Amino acid sequence: MNADPVQEIPGGDAFPSITDLGATGPAQQELHRRAWTATRSRFGDSVFVRGVVEISNHCRENCHYCGMRRENRDLKRYRGRLDSLLELLVHRRPGSITDLNLQAGEDPVAVREIAIPLIQTLRRETPLGISVCLGTLSKDLSAELLEAGATTYIIKFESSQEALYRSFEAPGTLAERLSHIRWLAGNGWNVSSGFISGLPGQGIEGLLGDIQAALDLPLIGCSVSPFVPGESTPLRDASSGGFDPTLNAMALLRILRPDWVIPAVSALNIVGADLGYRGGLRAGANLCTINLTPTEMRGDYLLYKRDRFIMDEDRVLSAIAQEGLTVSRKSLAAFLAAQTQDHS
Numbered sequence: 068m069n070a071d072p073v074q075e076i077p078g079g080d081a082f083p084s085i086t087d088l089g090a091t092g093p094a095q096q097e098l099h100r101r102a103w104t105a106t107r108s109r110f111g112d113s114v115f116v117r118g119v120v121e122i123s124n125h126c127r128e129n130c131h132y133c134g135m136r137r138e139n140r141d142l143k144r145y146r147g148r149l150d151s152l153l154e155l156l157v158h159r160r161p162g163s164i165t166d167l168n169l170q171a172g173e174d175p176v177a178v179r180e181i182a183i184p185l186i187q188t189l190r191r192e193t194p195l196g197i198s199v200c201l202g203t204l205s206k207d208l209s210a211e212l213l214e215a216g217a218t219t220y221i222i223k224f225e226s227s228q229e230a231l232y233r234s235f236e237a238p239g240t241l242a243e244r245l246s247h248i249r250w251l252a253g254n255g256w257n258v259s260s261g262f263i264s265g266l267p268g269q270g271i272e273g274l275l276g277d278i279q280a281a282l283d284l285p286l287i288g289c290s291v292s293p294f295v296p297g298e299s300t301p302l303r304d305a306s307s308g309g310f311d312p313t314l315n316a317m318a319l320l321r322i323l324r325p326d327w328v329i330p331a332v333s334a335l336n337i338v339g340a341d342l343g344y345r346g347g348l349r350a351g352a353n354l355c356t357i358n359l360t361p362t363e364m365r366g367d368y369l370l371y372k373r374d375r376f377i378m379d380e381d382r383v384l385s386a387i388a389q390e391g392l393t394v395s396r397k398s399l400a401a402f403l404a405a406q407t408q409d410h411s
C-alpha cells in the first residue's frame with residue numbers, strides 16, 4: 068500500500084531532498100502548487116471538518132515538548148464530565164462537523180470512564196465518525212475502543228531520530244512506538260501519525276528522515292506540527308520551528324501520498340503569523356479541526372501556552388472559504404471505509 072518514498076525524478080535528483088524541504092520563493096510556490104494540485108485531484112475542492120474534544124489533561128508520560136507532562140506539577144488537572152460532553156456532542160455540536168476526535172494525555176482512567184462510554188453513545192445517537200488520540204494504551208484497551216465504535220487511531224511518532232526521541236523522554240522507546248503503530252494498523256485501526264518540525268537538534272536532515280519514516284509506516288494520514296516551546300516545559304527557551312519547513316514537509320508528504328489525510332494544525336497560527344492555518348490548506352492539508360473542548364477545561368489543555376489560538380467554527384469555516392474550498396459532507400470515517408473496501 069505504501070508508495071516508494073524515494074523517487075528518481077527527471078534531472079536525476081532524489082525526491083524529496085533537503086533542497087525541497089528548504090525551498091523558498093518561486094521554488095516553494097511551485098512545490099506548494101504541486102501539493103495543491105495533488106490534493107484537488109484526489110479530493111476535489113472539499114475538506115473534511117472534524118471536532119476535537121480534549122477529555123483529560125492527565126498524563127503518565129513526560130515528553131519535554133509538552134506542558135501536560137507528568138512532572139509539570141503546576142498544572143491543574145481535569146477530566147471532562149461524561150454527561151455534559153454527551154449533551155454538547157449529541158445536541159449542540161456544530162452542523163459542519165462529520166467526525167469527532169477524542170484526545171487526552173495518556174490517561175487510561177479517562178479512556179475507561181469517559182472515552183469508551185462516550186463513543187458507545189455517540190455511535191448510537193449520531194452519525195459522527197470517531198477517531199481517538201489517547202497515547203500508547205494496552206492492546207485490550209485499544210480493542211475496547213475499537214469495539215465501542217472508534218475507527219481511526221491518531222498516534223504520532225514525533226521524531227524518527229532515536230537520540231532525540233530518548234532525550235526528550237517521548238513515550239517508551241522509538242522502536243516501541245513504531246511497533247505499536249504497526250500493531251494498531253494490523254488490528255483493525257486506520258492509523259494516522261505525525262511528527263514535529265523544528266524540534267531543537269533536529270536539523271533539516273532530521274526532518275527529511277521524519278518524512279521518510281512516515282512513508283514507511285502503514286498510515287492513512289500524517290500531521291506535521293511546528294515545534295512551539297511550551298512555557299512550562301524544559302524546552303521553554305528554545306526557538307519555535309519554522310513555518311516554511313513545516314509547510315514544505317506537508318507539501319512533500321502530499322505529493323508523495325496523494326491519498327493521505329493531512330490535517331492543518333492550529334499551531335500553524337502561532338508560527339505563521341499572517342497566513343497561519345491557511346498556509347496548511349495551500350500546502351496540501353485536507354482536514355480541519357474545530358475545537359469543542361468546553362471553555363472551562365480548554366485553558367488547562369496545555370500543549371504549548373495558555374493563550375492558545377483556538378480554532379472555533381467561524382475561524383475554520385472562514386479559512387476554508389478564503390482558500391476557495393468547501394466542507395465535505397462525507398465523513399472522514401465513511402471516506403476511509405470506502406477506501407479500505409476498494410483495496411480489499
Ligand code: SF4
Pocket residue numbers: 126127128129130133134135136137171172173202238
Ligand atoms: S505529548 Fe502526549 S504523551 Fe507526551 S506528555 Fe504530552 S500529552 Fe503526555
